[in-house]
Amino acid sequence: MNKRAALATTGLATALVLAPVTSAQAxxxxxxxxxxxxxxxxTTGEVAVATGSVSGAPFTGTFRASxxxxxxxxxxxxxxxxxxxxxxxxxxxxxxxxxxxxxxxxGQYVDSVNIVTHVFSSTYDVVSTxxxxxxxxxxxxxxxxxxxxxxxxxxxxS
Numbered sequence: 001m002n003k004r005a006a007l008a009t010t011g012l013a014t015a016l017v018l019a020p021v022t023s024a025q026a027x028x029x030x031x032x033x034x035x036x037x038x039x040x041x042x043t044t045g046e047v048a049v050a051t052g053s054v055s056g057a058p059f060t061g062t063f064r065a066s067x068x069x070x071x072x073x074x075x076x077x078x079x080x081x082x083x084x085x086x087x088x089x090x091x092x093x094x095x096x097x098x099x100x101x102x103x104x105x106x107g108q109y110v111d112s113v114n115i116v117t118h119v120f121s122s123t124y125d126v127v128s129t130x131x132x133x134x135x136x137x138x139x140x141x142x143x144x145x146x147x148x149x150x151x152x153x154x155x156x157x158s
Contacts, residue, residue: 040151050151
């Protein structure tokens with residue numbers, strides 16, 4: 001084998017070995033990765049409704065979240081109970097997405113440092129959206145309520 005053939009073979013082998021490493025390092029951006037905060041109120045039957053602004057993927061805009069314990073009351077600190085929740089985000093030019101989750105809401109102990117009163121963490125399903133890339137998607141979502149009346153939401157496409 002001459003020098004050129006040996007060099008070409010070595011170069012090709014090196015490229016084949018390094019190709020998977022290069023493509024494995026470039027992970028795609030998640031379709032859903034947002035955070036938002038605003039205020040919440042309790043409606044009749046202790047449904048917590050939070051509204052505010054949201055930023056991230058799939059778009060920046062406003063949100064409306066609803067958290068409903070199945071027994072109609074938010075749990076006491078240290079207690080978890082079944083609940084369902086939804087987060088709707090609205091963006092520019094009529095863009096929207098609705099995320100629905102079913103899990104447990106847990107009451108939290110509050111002190112001078114920790115002001116979160118309730119946490120709902122769940123997997124979600126995208127149940128309605130204007131965005132084709134989100135249809136049929138899933139991931140995790142979280143809604144937090146605080147003692148000072150804030151509602152905080154987040155979701156991530158896992």
